[in-house]
Structures are given as structure tokens and as C-alpha cells.
Amino acid sequence: MLSRSGPAxxxxxxxxxxxxxxxxxxxxxxxxxFPAGVTVGATWSRDLMYKRGFALGKEARLKGVNILLGPAMxxxxxxxxxxxxxxxxxxDPVLQGVAAAETIRGVxxxxxxxxxxxxxxxxxxxxxxxxxxxxxxxxSSNIDDRSLREVYVWPFAESVRAGVASVMCAYQMVNNxxxxxxxxxxxxxxxxxxxxxxxxQSDWLAQRSGVASALAGLDVSMPGDGLGWADGISLWGHxxxxxxxxxxxxxxxxNDMATRVVASWYQLKQDSxxxxxxxxxxxxxxxxxTHDRIGRLHQGSPDDxxxxxxxxxxxxxxxxxxxxxxxxxxxxxxGTILLKNENxxxxxxxxxxxxxxxxxxxxxxxxxxxxxxxxxxCADRACNQGTLASGWGSGAVDFPYLITPWKALSRAFNxxxxxxxxxxxxxRTPPEDMRDKDLCLVFANxxxxxxxxxxxxxxxxxxxxxxxxxxxxxxxxxxxECGAGNGSTVVVIHSVGPVIVESWIDLPGVKAVLxxxxxxxxxxxxxxxxxxxxxxxxxxxxxxxxxNLTDYGPEAGILYKSDDxxxxxxxxxxxxxxxRYFDAHNxxxxxxxxYGLSYTTFNLSNLILRPLKSKTPLPSPRPKENSPPWYxxxxxxxxxxxxxxxxxxxxxxxxxxxxSVDDIxxxxxxxxxxxxxxxxxxxxxGGGEGGNPSLFEPFVTVSVTVxxxxxxxxxEVVQVYVSFPENVLDEPILDNNSSSSSxxxxxxxxxxxxxxxxxxxxxxxxxxxxxxxxxxxxxxRVLRNFNKVEVQPGQNVTVSLPLTRKDLSYWSAVNQxxxxxxxxxxxxxxxxxxxxxxxxxxx
Numbered sequence: 001m002l003s004r005s006g007p008a009x010x011x012x013x014x015x016x017x018x019x020x021x022x023x024x025x026x027x028x029x030x031x032x033x034f035p036a037g038v039t040v041g042a043t044w045s046r047d048l049m050y051k052r053g054f055a056l057g058k059e060a061r062l063k064g065v066n067i068l069l070g071p072a073m074x075x076x077x078x079x080x081x082x083x084x085x086x087x088x089x090x091x092d093p094v095l096q097g098v099a100a101a102e103t104i105r106g107v108x109x110x111x112x113x114x115x116x117x118x119x120x121x122x123x124x125x126x127x128x129x130x131x132x133x134x135x136x137x138x139x140s141s142n143i144d145d146r147s148l149r150e151v152y153v154w155p156f157a158e159s160v161r162a163g164v165a166s167v168m169c170a171y172q173m174v175n176n177x178x179x180x181x182x183x184x185x186x187x188x189x190x191x192x193x194x195x196x197x198x199x200x201q202s203d204w205l206a207q208r209s210g211v212a213s214a215l216a217g218l219d220v221s222m223p224g225d226g227l228g229w230a231d232g233i234s235l236w237g238h239x240x241x242x243x244x245x246x247x248x249x250x251x252x253x254x255n256d257m258a259t260r261v262v263a264s265w266y267q268l269k270q271d272s273x274x275x276x277x278x279x280x281x282x283x284x285x286x287x288x289x290t291h292d293r294i295g296r297l298h299q300g301s302p303d304d305x306x307x308x309x310x311x312x313x314x315x316x317x318x319x320x321x322x323x324x325x326x327x328x329x330x331x332x333x334x335g336t337i338l339l340k341n342e343n344x345x346x347x348x349x350x351x352x353x354x355x356x357x358x359x360x361x362x363x364x365x366x367x368x369x370x371x372x373x374x375x376x377x378c379a380d381r382a383c384n385q386g387t388l389a390s391g392w393g394s395g396a397v398d399f400p401y402l403i404t405p406w407k408a409l410s411r412a413f414n415x416x417x418x419x420x421x422x423x424x425x426x427x428r429t430p431p432e433d434m435r436d437k438d439l440c441l442v443f444a445n446x447x448x449x450x451x452x453x454x455x456x457x458x459x460x461x462x463x464x465x466x467x468x469x470x471x472x473x474x475x476x477x478x479x480x481e482c483g484a485g486n487g488s489t490v491v492v493i494h495s496v497g498p499v500i501v502e503s504w505i506d507l508p509g510v511k512a513v514l515x516x517x518x519x520x521x522x523x524x525x526x527x528x529x530x531x532x533x534x535x536x537x538x539x540x541x542x543x544x545x546x547x548n549l550t551d552y553g554p555e556a557g558i559l560y561k562s563d564d565x566x567x568x569x570x571x572x573x574x575x576x577x578x579x580r581y582f583d584a585h586n587x588x589x590x591x592x593x594x595y596g597l598s599y600t601t602f603n604l605s606n607l608i609l610r611p612l613k614s615k616t617p618l619p620s621p622r623p624k625e626n627s628p629p630w631y632x633x634x635x636x637x638x639x640x641x642x643x644x645x646x647x648x649x650x651x652x653x654x655x656x657x658x659x660s661v662d663d664i665x666x667x668x669x670x671x672x673x674x675x676x677x678x679x680x681x682x683x684x685x686g687g688g689e690g691g692n693p694s695l696f697e698p699f700v701t702v703s704v705t706v707x708x709x710x711x712x713x714x715x716e717v718v719q720v721y722v723s724f725p726e727n728v729l730d731e732p733i734l735d736n737n738s739s740s741s742s743x744x745x746x747x748x749x750x751x752x753x754x755x756x757x758x759x760x761x762x763x764x765x766x767x768x769x770x771x772x773x774x775x776x777x778x779x780x781r782v783l784r785n786f787n788k789v790e791v792q793p794g795q796n797v798t799v800s801l802p803l804t805r806k807d808l809s810y811w812s813a814v815n816q817x818x819x820x821x822x823x824x825x826x827x828x829x830x831x832x833x834x835x836x837x838x839x840x841x842x843x
Contacts, residue, residue: 053106090542125460161690186217347533393450408524725824
């Protein structure tokens with residue numbers, strides 16, 4: 001396992017196994033290598049999002065994993081070259097939030113704890129932590145209050161609403177305070193405003209302090225070591241014990257840490273699991289450190305060479321109707337996006353066009369079509385060789401197998417009427433070979449990953465959005481030479497994110513382009529399903545494809561260099577990320593967010609809005625909450641913290657026990673940071689998992705008719721966007737019946753007013769203590785809901801989607817609450833992408 005907590009044997013609480021990751025069970029044998037998050041996001045299918053999560057959870061459960069370290073919704077992908085964007089689901093908070101929530105529900109329906117990561121603003125790999133970059137202090141991601149809530153925290157709110165057991169805090173700073181010791185984002189936003197009931201764990205070595213991180217809301221330090229890998233020197237461990245005994249960490253904070261872990265364990269019914277040895281035959285049945293059956297039982301310590309069975313080789317890939325390979329194939333196919341299809345060139349026929357008695361000549365070109373040195377040739381997949389099916393880093397897995405495009409396609413065509421040959425390199429392909437072909441399939445890719453590993457000069461984050469390994473030139477050459485200029489070229493791209501295709505996209509020979517993202521183990525089979533039309537092309541872009549990196553805005557670039565002691569990355573684009581920036585600056589993308597072609601045609605009609613509630617500016621008053629558990633907070637005798645007699649201590653292992661209590665002092669009492677030991681008014685935006693429950697009440701139902709006007713069965717993605725009213729003023733709102741404060745328990749606004757919303761009195765007044773207002777700026781339109789629906793030829797299907805109070809609200813820094821504009825009209829747009837919106841109605 002990647003990490004394993006120690007047991008609390010005195011109360012019968014077992015050790016817990018924590019393991020990556022978002023794409024599958026890292027370092028384990030006989031598991032599935034599922035399509036990456038970005039591919040799942042490209043399906044726009046809630047059903048497949050859940051099914052993939054369920055399969056991940058099932059494999060984790062069968063491997064004995066208690067806590068799965070995924071899904072990832074941070075980074076959210078606001079920097080298109082960000083190294084780990086592929087682990088998430090796309091560059092929009094709503095798409096990310098839906099996919100994360102469905103994944104979490106699937107994982108946890110197996111009793112496995114899911115982890116929402118990386119909280120928050122972990123948008124680039126450069127400078128994310130000290131050791132990797134030789135800097136004294138990690139970078140700071142700087143953001144304003146409103147954008148933090150509406151963009152970056154939004155998918156975490158949906159994760160909390162889905163009941164996620166754990167949230168992982170990120171490496172870098174947020175507004176110059178480390179994410180794992182930032183009281184505003186942990187105590188204030190996550191635990192109070194979002195009502196998070198689970199535990200906060202650090203990313204591996206992301207903890208940067210002892211007492212400060214405990215007081216700020218960190219509950220679990222992972223992997224336990226302090227600032228160096230496997231050094232056995234912990235910022236907590238026995239130091240946390242000392243801190244409790246000397247009063248610098250209150251007993252109620254320690255109780256809260258433990259309660260959050262134990263509550264999650266019970267909530268997921270892990271108390272019914274078989275316990276690990278020596279009390280049972282449960283626990284993890286694999287090792288992260290060796291694939292041998294017999295291995296060291298105390299990995300990492302030089303003190304003990306005891307060995308035993310560490311790998312039982314349990315196959316968790318499923319079989320029959322429950323096999324996970326077909327699910328991986330289905331997701332990869334539905335996550336493939338048809339970007340270009342000139343004159344309906346696709347789908348292909350396995351027999352060729354049958355236009356003459358001669359065999360149809362097909363050539364397959366590019367290293368990305370082949371196996372290279374195999375999918376597991378490089379540790380953590382940290383190299384770009386062969387076909388690209390995953391990015392690199394802790395989110396990657398060891399592939400049990402990989403069906404390459406060449407393997408699938410070379411046997412897919414009818415050899416009686418076609419010939420298939422391949423040059424699986426990016427260079428040295430003779431032009432005369434291309435000129436001899438009727439159909440050319442050319443493959444290209446772009447890779448990235450986590451910052452601890454590099455490939456060539458790519459240190460996690462990409463250096464640009466160009467296709468790698470010279471494949472732009474390969475595509476252009478093939479498209480020009482194929483059939484001596486009379487052939488047809490299909491381009492297939494595997495990529496971690498958006499790529500620039502301007503140098504060849506309009507060449508006459510390029511008849512079709514498929515973006516297959518990162519398809520996982522069933523790559524080639526899924527591609528064949530789409531190429532031959534066995535499955536409709538139904539993937540949609542989870543991000544915008546611009547014509548140049550600069551199209552995304554000056555703040556959308558990676559901070560590659562910094563002379564500051566603390567590198568500063570300002571996210572001053574605020575709400576204007578991805579398609580919102582393109583809209584605001586009237587930029588024409590190559591392909592817009594939500595775009596994708598189909599093999600059939602659809603018509604959207606009969607848009608109807610059904611108001612369910614009257615507009616009111618504020619959520620209902622925060623519900624009264626149950627009292628927390630009562631514990632005895634008396635500090636125990638210091639002697640209780642000593643190592644038990646005859647306890648065997650292993651070097652580099654971390655224990656809570658003390659060797660001596662001579663230096664424990666309680667006088668004078670520890671002075672806590674200002675406000676820590678004072679009662680803090682709860683946020684009016686809180687009161688339930690994900691936020692105030694009234695935020696999630698439907699206010700409007702949007703219904704639309706989807707008609708399949710083509711001749712093939714197909715799947716359409718109905719996308720709902722909202723434009724906010726104009727001339728909205730952000731001003732303090734006061735309800736005279738309320739006495740609750742609007743401040744969160746870590747207020748970061750200089751404004752303070754009393755707010756609430758009584759169902760019997762929806763009038764609002766301006767607090768006279770504030771004499772300034774400002775107009776609220778909104779993006780042109782924002783995605784607020786979507787659904788994917790299968791429609792038979794000639795069939796009409798009605799799709800109904802709700803819009804909640806939160807969907808129709810903005811975060812008011814003045815009121816520290818979600819505020820719905822009550823004057824003016826909302827415009828509700830329905831269509832197929834962010835720029836193909838044929839229907840609009842007002843609310």
C-alpha cells in the first residue's frame with residue numbers, strides 16, 4: 001500500500017490502507033487501467049461517471065484499500081498546460097463537480113472512503129513544493145474571495161454534498177498561507193461553510209508545521225514524515241502528543257481529528273470488514289514496494305528483515321457481466337470527440353469503399369499508434385513512448401494490458417478487400433509509402449504529469465500546447481502525401497489537454513479528426529468502435545481548444561520562472577476561465593467548450609421554463625445543527641504517553657509515544673492565535689453538507705425536446721447555460737428579523753452585516769453603515785446543468801433539468817453569502833456547446 005496508518009489496538013481500531021488513485025489502484029497487480037478523468041469528463045455521461053467510480057471502489061475494496069486517493073478536481077484546469085489537468089474532468093466547475101460527485105458516490109457505494117483532491121488552487125506543478133524545485137518556500141496561488149467560491153471550491157462543495165469521506169489539502173500556498181495550514185480554507189470554508197464532516201489529510205509531505213496545521217484544521221498528516229521522504233521525522237507523531245500535553249493543541253481539537261476519521265470509518269461501514277492480521281485475514285493483499293509474493297513486512301525500516309506474504313495476486317478486474325474491461329472500453333469510446341468530419345467521411349467501412357476490384361490500401365502512421373516499449377516501460381508512466389493512454393505521476397497505474405490502435409485496427413479491416421500496413425514511427429517514413437495509400441490514419445499526442453518526474457524538458461507542466469515529438473510535421477506530411485494528394489487522412493490525437501492544430505487542420509487531405517484523450521487499457525478497441533460506427537461519436541470537449549496559447553489570456557500561462565523568495569501566481573482572471581474568457585474577449589476558438597460532432601443529426605425544440613419558487617436574494621436561515629459529541633477534555637497524565645513496556649521501536653517508524661516526559665510544561669498556558677479560542681459566528685452560507693440546504697432547492701425546471709433527425713441511433717448532450725441579469729449591485733442585505741452575523745468563522749472581508757432570509761419577509765434593505773456599492777460583473781454565460789440522452793432515429797425525447805438557487809446566485813464578498821439577483825431577467829440557454837445555443841428563454 002502507498003501508506004498505512006498505525007492501529008489503535010487498545011480500542012480495536014485497525015490500521016487503514018491509503019492508496020492512489022484517480023485512474024486505478026496504483027502499484028497493484030491484476031487491476032484495471034481505466035480511462036483518465038479528462039476522458040470521463042469528455043463523455044458528459046453521469047451514468048458512466050458513476051459506473052467508473054463504482055468499479056474503482058470495487059477494485060479498491062477487493063484489494064483491501066480503505067481510503068482511495070481520488071477523485072481529483074483540483075487542478076480544475078484553468079491553466080491549459082497544467083501538468084495534472086488530465087486527472088480532473090474538465091475546465092468548468094459544474095462539469096468537474098458533477099463528475100466528482102458521481103465518482104465519489106460510486107466509490108463509496110463499495111464502502112471505500114473516497115478523497116477529494118487537491119484542495120485548493122493546485123493548478124500547476126512548477127514550484128508546488130520546495131524539494132522538487134530547490135526553493136525555500138512553495139509558490140502562492142492568489143485569488144479573490146468570489147472566484148475562489150464560484151470556480152475552485154465549487155466542485156469540492158459538490159464532493160462534500162456527495163458525502164466524501166476525506167479531502168486532501170494541496171502542496172502550495174493559497175494567498176500566502178500553506179493550503180494545509182490555512183484556517184480560512186480549512187476551518188472557515190470547508191468545515192463550516194461547506195459542512196464537511198470527514199477528515200482533512202495532507203498531500204504527501206504537504207504539511208509544513210505542527211501546531212499551526214493542527215489549529216488550522218488539518219486532521220491527518222500523510223505519510224507522517226515531516227519534510228523528507230521516509231526520514232521518520234514527523235511534524236506530528238510524538239510531537240503532537242507533546243503539543244496536547246503542553247496545551248498548545250487543545251484536547252477538543254485532538255478529539256475532533258480522531259472523531260472525523262472514526263466517523264468516516266463507521267459511515268462507510270468499514271467496521272464490518274475483516275480486520276488485518278493478527279486479528280483477522282483482512283487488510284491490503286498487495287504491496288506497493290515489490291511484485292514478489294514474499295517481501296519485507298516492515299518496509300522502510302533498517303531494523304527488521306522479517307518477511308512474509310505481501311502479494312496475494314488477487315484479480316479484481318471482474319469477469320463476465322461484471323468485467324471492467326468492457327466498461328473501460330465503453331468510457332473510452334464515449335469520451336472520444338469527433339472534431340472534424342468532412343462530408344460525413346466517418347464512419348469507415350471494414351470492407352473499404354468497394355469502388356473497384358483492387359484492394360483498398362490503408363496506412364497507419366505515427367509512434368502513438370504502436371506499443372513502443374510497452375505501457376509500463378517507465379516508472380509512473382513518466383515518458384512519452386508508444387501510444388499514450390495515461391499521463392504520468394501518482395495518478396497513473398501499472399497497465400495489466402494495453403490494446404494499441406495498431407493492434408486493434410490492423411485486424412479490424414477485412415483483409416479480403418483491404419490491405420493494412422504501418423509505419424509506427426514519427427520520422428523516416430518514406431513519402432512514396434504514403435503516396436501509395438488510399439486511406440491514411442495518422443496518430444499524434446501530447447503528454448504531461450506530476451512535477452516529481454520529468455520527460456525531456458517537460459517538468460510536469462507542458463511547455464506549450466503543441467503536439468509532441470514532431471507530430472505536427474508528421475500529420476502535415478501524411479495529409480499532403482497520402483494518395484499522392486488524392487488520398488484521405490484521418491488524424492487521431494491522444495492528449496492530456498487542449499492542443500493547437502492550426503498548422504494542418506484545414507489541409508484538404510484532412511477529412512476527419514478524432515480526439516481520443518487518454519483512453520486507458522482498451523484504447524485501440526474503443527477507437528475502432530468509433531471509427532467504424534459501432535458506437536456513435538458522442539464525446540464533447542471538456543475544455544476549449546484555442547488557436548494559440550495566448551487565446552486563453554495572460555494569466556492562463558504557467559509560472560515557469562520566478563525571482564521571488566515565494567513565487568507568486570496571481571489568478572487575476574477571476575471567473576473568466578476557459579470558454580468564459582473567450583466569450584468575454586470575443587475570441588473565436590478552433591473548437592469551443594462542449595463541442596463535438598455525431599454520426600447522426602439532432603434538433604432541439606420546445607424549450608419551457610417552469611418556475612418552482614419566487615426569487616429571493618438570500619438562502620433560508622442556516623438550520624440549527626445538532627450539538628457535537630461531548631468528550632472529556634481533561635488532559636491525561638503525561639505518563640500515559642510513554643512507550644508501553646517491552647514495546648519494540650522500529651527506526652523510521654512514527655509513533656505517538658514519548659520516551660520521556662521531563663520537558664512537558666503546561667505553564668504558562670499556550671496563547672492561541674487571535675480568535676481561535678473564541679466562539680466564531682457560523683457562516684450563513686453553511687448548515688449542511690455542501691452548504692446551506694436551501695442552496696440546492698430547485699427554482700426552475702428546464703425542459704426541452706430532443707429529436708433524432710438522422711438515420712442512426714445516437715447520443716446528444718443537452719447543455720444548459722445561464723446569463724445573469726444586468727446592472728446587479730453587490731450591496732449589504734439586511735433582514736430586520738435576523739440577528740445572525742454574516743461573517744464566516746474566518747472572515748476575510750472587511751464588511752460585516754446581519755443577514756438572513758425569512759420565508760415570510762423577503763424584503764431587503766441596505767445596511768446604512770455601508771455607503772458604497774458596486775456593480776457585479778458576470779461572464780456572458782456559465783454552464784449550470786447537462787444531461788446525455790440516447791435517441792433512436794425519428795424519436796423525440798423530453799429532457800428536464802433543474803436549476804437550483806445556487807445555480808442562480810453569485811458569491812457576495814460583501815454579504816459573505818450566496819445572493820440571487822431578484823431584479824432583471826435571467827437568460828437560460830440550451831444547446832450543444834457553449835457557442836451552439838439555439839434556444840433561449842427568460843426567467
